[in-house]
Amino acid sequence: MYQRLIRRLIYPISLLSQFMHQPTKSHLYAAYQVLHYLKGTPGKDILFKRGDKLTVEMYTDANYAGSLLDRQSTSGLMMFMRGNLVTWRSKKHNVVARSSPEVEFRALVHEICELLWVKILLTNLKIPISCPMKLYCDNKSAINLEHNLIQHAYYCKDMKTF
Structure with a gap:
């Protein structure tokens, strides 16, 4: 209760x-x-489905200077296992970003770390992951930044903290 x-x-x-x-x-x-x-709503509960394969998917999004109070950027994530929502979070960034792709890229890097932590946790619990873990992002600039090594190096040298 x-x-x-x-x-x-x-x-x-x-x-x-x-x-x-x-x-x-x-x-x-x-x-x-x-x-x-x-x-x-005293009796409302969440129903979890049981699936055959353990799939892990994460959706992430960020907004550049989206807070009306302090103009800080915010990122959020939702993680699904076997199609069930298991965790979600939104967080204000403590670093001021220069652009929307930079905010999205920072969020992607952070969420990759989160996925790696989940993979290590599941491995330690001896729970096999049968499919690749997937991370979804809707920002084309951040996706292109990940595929372009020259821009990638530029942004990574400036990224010291989240």
Whole structure:
């Protein structure tokens, strides 16, 4: 029961917690809406399908200077195993990017690290991965950047932290 409640709270609380230091009445109203939603949905659960093959797919996206409050870029990911959503996240970048492809490329690099961590975890748990792990990105500039070694070297020397 506790875990179910916490899973329902994670996303809205992460959004509302951005305004902890300067909340307004609209933020308080949004928090009340979250409580009202939780009160009205006590029996909602997530159904996980069982598949034959262990497939791992990750979708990633980023927006350049998308935050209206501080103009920081934000990236997000969704990871599916056997077609089931198992994790999702959005994160503000702590480095100011110079372009949209740079933001997307930074997100791709970070998500590749996440996929490698999942592969190591599954290997340590002796769970075989029967298919290649897939990472999807919708930004053509970032994809072209990955395939062009000259541009790749330029961006990589400037990328020190995420």
